[in-house]
Amino acid sequence: MTSAAPQGLPFLKGHGTENDFVIIPDPDGALDLTPVAVARLCDRRAGIGGDGVLRVVRSAKHPEAAAMAAEAEWFMDYRNSDGSIAEMCGNGVRVFAHYLLRAGLTGAGDVAVATRAGVRRVHIDKDGDITVDMGRAALPAGGVEVAVGERSWPARNVNMGNPHAVAFVDDLADAGKLLDAPAWAPAAAYPDGVNVEFVVDRGDRHVAMRVHERGSGETRSCGTGACAVMVAAARRDGRDPAVTGRPETYRVDLPGGTLVITERPDGTVEMTGPAVIVAEGVIDPAWLGDGG
C-alpha cells in the first residue's frame, strides 16, 4: 500500500533560547498571511504554537523589502503571536539564518537578512552558534517608568529597531506573573507599544532578565531585549565603548538560555546564541482558512 504525499502548506518549527517560532517558507511572497492566520498558527493548544511567525520571502518579492534586495536576498517577515507586525526579532533572525542554511538557500559563513529594521548581517559558526550584527542601540532622552499592578520602576528607553523599556529590579519575581502587559509612562514614549525587560545583576558584566513582549506576552527569551539590556546595564555601570574605545561584553541569562552581547566602539551591538529547528511538516490549508 502506498500513501499519497501530504498536501498543504510547508512549515518548520524552531527556537532560539526557547523563544519559539513557526517558520513559513514563502519564497515568492504568494501567501496573504493574515493576522488571524498568524494567531491561529501560534496558538499553543489549537495550533502549532509559537511566540511568533517567521515568513521567509525573497526580498525582491516583498514591497517592504524590495529596496534591500541587492544587499540581502531574503526578507524575514516577522509577526508576533497576536498577529501584529514587529520591526525586528533577534532570536528570530538566528533561527531564520539557520533555516536558510538547512534549506540550502545560503552557504555556511555569512548571510545578510533583510528585516523591517534594515539589513542584519549574520555569521553562522561551525559549532552552530550564530552571531548577528544587530546595529546600533538608540537611547532616546527622557526617563520612562513601567508598572505591574501597584509596583513601578524607573526604566531606560532603548531602541534596537524595536522599542524596549529596561527596568533594573531587586528580584525577578518582583514583576509577578506578567500575565498582562506592564503599563508605561509617559504614554508618548512608546506610541506603538513596548517590550519590557526586568533585570537583576548576577556578577560583573553578567545579568539575568525576564521579558514581557509586545504582541506575544511573557516569553522565555528576547534577543533584541537582551541587547537593550546589555546597553542599559553598560551605561548604568559607567561603560561606553564609544568613549573608552574598548568593546564591552555582557552575559545575559534568560529563562530559556544565555545570550552573549558585545557593544563595539563604533556603537554596533553583536549578539551570539544558538538556533534550533525541531520539526517540519505541512499545514492543512482548510484549517488555516483565509490565511493560507
Ligand SMILES: N[C@@H](CCC[C@H](N)C(=O)O)C(=O)O
Ligand atoms: N522575541 C524577539 C522580539 C520580537 C518582536 C517584539 N515582540 C516586538 O513587538 O517588538 C527577539 O528575540 O528580539
